[in-house]
Amino acid sequence: MKSRKKIIIISSMIAAFVITGIIVIMVTNRTKTKEVFAEKTEDVIPPVITLKGKKEIILKGSEEYKEDGYSAIDNVEGSIVDRVCRTKQIVSEKEYKIIYSVKDKSGNMATAERIIHLEKEGTIYLTFDDGPSESSTPKILDILKKHNIKATFFILNYSDQATENLVKREVAEGHTVGIHGYSHDYKKIYKSEKAYMENLNKLQNKIYQSTGIKSTITRFPGGSSNTISDFNPGIMTKLSKKIQKEGYTYFDWNVDSDDAVGAKNAKEVYNNVTRGLYKKGRNVVLMHDFAGNKKTINALEKIIEYGKKNGYRFETITTDTPAIRHDINN
Ligand SMILES: [Zn+2]
Numbered sequence: 001m002k003s004r005k006k007i008i009i010i011s012s013m014i015a016a017f018v019i020t021g022i023i024v025i026m027v028t029n030r031t032k033t034k035e036v037f038a039e040k041t042e043d044v045i046p047p048v049i050t051l052k053g054k055k056e057i058i059l060k061g062s063e064e065y066k067e068d069g070y071s072a073i074d075n076v077e078g079s080i081v082d083r084v085c086r087t088k089q090i091v092s093e094k095e096y097k098i099i100y101s102v103k104d105k106s107g108n109m110a111t112a113e114r115i116i117h118l119e120k121e122g123t124i125y126l127t128f129d130d131g132p133s134e135s136s137t138p139k140i141l142d143i144l145k146k147h148n149i150k151a152t153f154f155i156l157n158y159s160d161q162a163t164e165n166l167v168k169r170e171v172a173e174g175h176t177v178g179i180h181g182y183s184h185d186y187k188k189i190y191k192s193e194k195a196y197m198e199n200l201n202k203l204q205n206k207i208y209q210s211t212g213i214k215s216t217i218t219r220f221p222g223g224s225s226n227t228i229s230d231f232n233p234g235i236m237t238k239l240s241k242k243i244q245k246e247g248y249t250y251f252d253w254n255v256d257s258d259d260a261v262g263a264k265n266a267k268e269v270y271n272n273v274t275r276g277l278y279k280k281g282r283n284v285v286l287m288h289d290f291a292g293n294k295k296t297i298n299a300l301e302k303i304i305e306y307g308k309k310n311g312y313r314f315e316t317i318t319t320d321t322p323a324i325r326h327d328i329n330n
Helices: 002-041 137-146 161-172 193-211 235-245 266-276 294-309
Strands: 048-051 056-060 070-074 085-092 095-103 109-119 122-129 152-156 176-181 282-288 312-314
Touching: 048 095, 048 109, 070 095, 122 137, 122 294, 137 161, 137 294, 152 193, 161 176, 161 193, 176 193, 193 235, 266 282, 266 294, 282 294, 294 312
Parallel strands: 056 109, 122 152, 122 282, 122 312, 152 176
Antiparallel strands: 048 070, 085 095, 095 109
């Protein structure tokens, strides 16, 4: 009897263990099922951006970047290519990246990038001083537009609607409007630091009134190396420091077309510019768009064609452009 009771007790215990085990397994399984279900409702898989064409591109000379296209596929939403944002990230003067990014509706982000290498043979900054003029500036702007080139204009005061419209046009067409000065009269402007700053600020304000742009890019009348200001010894040394303190950046030139004085015709302007270009570097070309300067108008298109054919890039001067400056002689 005793041993039978024992067997019954042991059997009951085993049964209890087995039942408890089954319950535990059942409960665990249910929890697991819940977890799997919870995962399925939340999308944690980011979309995939695939770039068409090469991931690294080399642009030579004045070649422009062309987008080869891309796709963006999300596991839930399918194609979301129209939501891709493209941003340009400048790495150095010779390299930039295009960053492609997109988010799906659950906030999962995908990015891709394309690297663009710039193989510049040299850069040409075309600069035109002493405008605007009704006879020269529109023709120069037309040529620049035809060739899709941006340039820099160091302007003087303009006194009527027609010339004001030219300044507005320069801005609208992507050129830089720099300040040469309200007046170009050496005797007046180089009389004192005060006189020079007034001459500079006066035109800065006027340009701002006309275009909404506060230009801080300047060129000294006669250049920073001029000796025509000798009647006021040391003025250029003082001014070159003063204007930078006041937030301006000044640019001289290293290629002189000589179109204001020496060059007799368009051919000579062309020769002066093309022979003066330094193939591997930055070339700031001095030209003028004052009234009646036909030599430059007639030479400009050929200068641009020469530059493009020989792998130069044409750029506009900005506050980020490393300044080309002369030695100061006064
Ligand atoms: Zn000038």
